[in-house]
Amino acid sequence: MNAATTFFGSEGSFFEGRLAHTRFWTYLGIIAGMTGLALFGEGGYVEDNYLFELFSKQGATWLAGGAVLGFALSFIKSASKFRAFRTAEMFVPWLDGAVVMLALMGIYTLFEPTSAMITYEDQSNLVSGRIVMAMNVLLLFSAICYIAHLFAPASFIGQLATFTAWAGVYAGGSALLLRWYESYLLMGGDIGHAPVSNLYEVFILLFCVICVIYLTLESRHQVRGLGAFVLPIVAAGVFFSIWLESIGQADIKPLVPALQSYWMKIHVPLNFVGYGAFAVACAAGAAWLLRNRIEQRNPNSAMLAVFPSLKMLDQLSYKAVAIGFPAFTLATILGAAWAAEAWGGYWSWDPKETWALIVWLVYGAYLHARFSHGLHGKTLAWWAVIGFLVTIFCFIGVNMYLSGLHSYGQLT
């Protein structure tokens, strides 16, 4: 894999070498352009207008400028290093995926019914609801396939599981983007907002995050057996979100004034990177515990062939925490920054804040146990599982049982 000397990477793959590197920097440039537009664009940042501004002449200039700058930078950056393009190769598939989701969303908009059929009171004609339902079906099917794969380790079932999980991710991601677009179709564009404002929307986001983190680990380390633990967690969430929809929690509603801030678009998704990663860590912990049990009881079990090794599961659990912990920390800090801006104090000991701190302490202790005490294996596997239970309470339990400043997460 001598990527340093060849332009397209030795395998000539779209996702490797110089090509990935250039694309990665171009994407970064576009993101920088978007940020630049929000910060320095003419007319400033207006919640409802920003999306449209992106497609205006000014927006196009910023984006194109960023893209060109990023493209140029990619050639300046030295390419002579060992494993030079590793970062780019790691991130570029995700960014490509985002572009595909955007394209899918563009296609869906063509199927949107006429405006007469869309009203705030009756949102059942919106296309996004159908795509979400497709995502639900895909993810449930994928969960079944992953479990079947444990018992029937035929590669076809495994591939089918992976494929449907990916399809579910694309359906979910593009449905969320479409929901963003649709929120502008209601009430004359009055209530448009990013689709991370209620429990139903963040659930879809959570499914996507869990699947992306897991699938990335799967493709990197060939650990398909782990899917039988990750996807059932997602499937449980799918049932919960179907229930939410059935009680009318899936409607697009206007944002309460406290949420009308660009912080929402950063704080919420970042938090869900944390939650999602902790879910994967929990799944790896559970898989570790089960494999350990099987090894003790029936060391010749055929199932062991599908399971990743104990060492690998231990590593994966840690890797997931290593993704989740910094993201969760940053999300909490940004939440504090938002609180400082909106409520007058960065820390109010509000139940949600306090539970976020508790989650943080739990995983902080996990890391201390791992690195300062050199703990591995069983204890940490349990720790990852219990840590996720605490996380679930922080995510859903606090919203449902404890009131506080985050009460907009409550069911109404």
Added chain:
Amino acid sequence: MWLCFAPMFSFNQTLKPLLTRFGSMPVAILLLVLLAVASVIGTVLKQNQDQADYLHQFGPVWYWTFRALGLFDMYHTWWFLTILGLLMASLGACLYRNVPRFLQEMRNRKGTLSDNARKHMEYKFDVTFDDKDKAVATVKSSLPDWKWLETESAGTLWLRGDKGRFHKWGYISVHTAMLVILVGGWMSVQFGFRGNMAVPEGASENEISYLRGTGVEYLKMPFEVRCDEFSINFFSTGAPSEFRSKLTILEDGKEMMSSDIIVNEPLYYKGVRIYQASFGDGGSDIKMNLFRLNGEGTVDVANTKVYTKFEDPYSDVSMEIRDFRPYNIENMAAAGKPKKFKDMGPSVDFVIRGKGLKPVLVRSFMEPFYLEDNNQGSMIMISKTGDARDFETYMLGLDFSNKKEWALFQSFLNRLPRTEGATQQDNLAAFRAALDEVYPDGRPDDLPMLGNRVIQSMQVLPDMPWPFVPILDSFDQTYYTGLQLAKDPGMDVVWIGSAILVFGLCIMFYVAHRKVWIKVVEDEGKVTLQVTGLSNRNPVAFEQEFEDLKEQINTAYKQGAS
């Protein structure tokens, strides 16, 4: 005890063991767990509520126990702050103990590796080449951004390469950052304040109030805040879309600055941030018509204000005005049907009291209730418990906003035949006569509905326990804006700490300290590189990387040869 008798206790004897004990892992974990458990209590037990509610909820025994422990304002109790203080001490001790050692380790690199140590290492391979200098150069160029150290030991050349040697800075910065954040938090509590003030429109205020323990404390600001205007914008669903206050800051009566604030966009003045937090009625002027149920049809006017008490001069009944609402947007659809929002118009809430009357909370609407363009007459809501959730709707029959209907009702009532055995015909005649009197220029348009309303009020009004029917007539609304004022000198310190924290975490998680030792063994014109690798993090990736390295060195050597 020995401390008292030691005349010359030194740092090494006393403080050092204490620091060591304090900076140890079990103590740190214990403190983290304590903090987590205490925090859980604080979220389960609602903080800073009304004391009477607590007493009602827990009963006297538990109430006083909890109160003594400070559980109602737990995050400010001495014992909770002590846990935080101990955590700071533990962090400090931990840094004191480990930082010098880490710095030492980062500086000193051992160039050689014993054979025994190599035997126990997982990642190693040997490659053999012809040319020593070229082999060494190839290795170095294969890992170009690694730090190299060459050592001669017993006539053998050793190479040691390091990548990510600074990763221990991750540990140092994360723990320093936590200390900085806690110090910032302490500064916020010690030198800052945070409290609320309610400013009615047109008035000004310079004192904030805040909860401390079980009581309320007040603090004077060095300036006054005047609310020039408060306004609310609504989505068409009736949900509020924006709360906006027009504020002016006054110092010694001089206007210093004027600015609008909304939620998420505070005002900053002399180190104090002013936030939009809440709103309410600021004492609106209320005019109510009191329709006397004395058979004479008298209508009196009650001019009053929100938060004041109106005493009826003709009876012993009083009305304590509680609140005024300019809008009452309700979902009129039946459950399960698509939502249909309707504004029921302005309303006033008051508690009505009098001798022999059960005090109840009343909501009186200004406008009659329309159902599909049919006037259903005025309505009031009554809550017998005084809780707004227990409101029950009463239709009064008449549309009291139209005084002619009241006149018609009175006229009809007076004309009704009092004798037994009056027929339907007689009643109708009485109604016609009343209509002729009140509407001399012809019958009103919605006569059938009007008839219904009058008949309904014949059934409802005689049962009223009060001497009059109080109906909101007009209003002059004043809001108060609920502001939160905060000064937080520790905030910037917290942000600096947070930045260091994130930076440190990135190093800790994503920078692995990878080392290779290469023993260059020369034997009969051939040179063998004994390569050994070690990574403190991410062994799975390192395994792959290490395998790639072997291939890379071979390829690079060959390319260099051709």
